[in-house]
Amino acid sequence: MPPTPTPSANLDAAPGQLHPLAKQTLLAAIEAGWADPRRLYREARTARAFLDQAREVLASGLGTRPEELSFHAGGASAAIGAALDGLAWPRRRTGEAVVASAVEHSSVLIPSRYAAAHAPESARLIEVGVERDGRVDLAQWSDAVATGGVAVAALQQANGEVGTIQPLHEAYAACARSGVPLLVDAQVSLGRVGAPAAYDALVGDAATVGGPPLGLLVTPARTRFARSGAPREAEFGRADSPVWVPLALAAAEAWQQSAAARVADAAEAAALTARIREAAAAIPDVEVAGHPDDRLPHIVTFSALYVDGETIVGELDRLGLSVASGSACTASTLEPSHVLAAMGLLTHGNVRITLPWAAMAPDRAAAIDRLIEALPGVIAAARARLGADGL
């Protein structure tokens, strides 16, 4: 008798699959909404109506006005780049320094580090440390934004690797006291938890809610915002290129579907990730990362001492469980996770789980059961293989 095929479960929804209805909308919109919305004939007017409708749905969900929301075809990274540029350029006479937490997304840190390295006279990056739970050090943050010459500050709503939710209210208050605009990066959280209230610019990603990758940037009318360089036409002058209308429509459909499911989905996801946290912490020399309570409902990560990330990801894959890892030596990177390092945690033996929505993964609770059952053995075997048991 042939062996029963292993059921396969994706526990790395970063990004996850398209919501089935977003997929349907995307396909229908490819048929009906393909035209350039700036043209003047019938198909173009249809596309224009679709784009306006998508913007209204998403703006309403984000509690903002349609003209305050721009779509960025290059995804969240493009929206982050546009936001940092558009907030900093009007303040260039004040300075060019950027304040960011040490656990910001690479789309914030890498361009800012590059700018600081290549124009050290003017552009500086002030990286603010975090506590071991991943929350930004607020005293250090307040000092940093009060430094002369700061153009813009960036802080995530929540961390995409460890799930810790940042004290945005306090961080925003410190920025406001110093007159520094705050970019809130919600690219992993927007739609999974409620939208933040306090920001000068907000970035999200439609992929977080089961849409296609599409950067969302909210710039309230009160925010001073102007891009550097040549004037742009797309998206109220905020984006580098126009959005493809079917993507915007699919994003709006995914938003509507997930908004209706969000509270129940988050409660269930938080219970599942709490089970993983408990099971992982019970394994000897495994540290669970991130704040135990102030965290995203669907993300959990932990590190196992004396284990290599590649082995553990490979073994779980053999069992039909797809997980990510912040360890170096895994396929995606040679550098260890800057987030784990900034938090003072082990970077090797790391496993990161990003739960998909129940709508895309109705069997996710069963997958967590299998993960919890497999983990102690997988970790023990990996340690034994390296001769590290009992060290």
Next chain:
Amino acid sequence: MEVDALGTRCPVPIIRVARAVRDLPPGIVVVLLASDPATGPDVAAWCRMRGHTLLDADPGVGEDGAGTRYRLRTGCLNEGGLDGVGPGQRHVEAEGKLRRGQEPDYEPTAN
């Protein structure tokens, strides 16, 4: 005592140094040579988990200069651990805490 893990990838440097200090009494200074970029954060985290103290880290070691020389002092958890607590259950904060998000707050070098 010196442990050479140059050219090995994570978590081998940590396993080698853990094996080397396994039977050492507290207060012994051990040197770890490693070139893997994960060793910096990992040796700091391991010291915290095992009660050792990371003293300093000097880059530019090895033939190509890509290695780092880490010095650590074995801690009191190393001599049989706390009462009845095996190696797997040693969750105690080390004295040399890190200022998170920065380089380790090293003690002054004592020769």
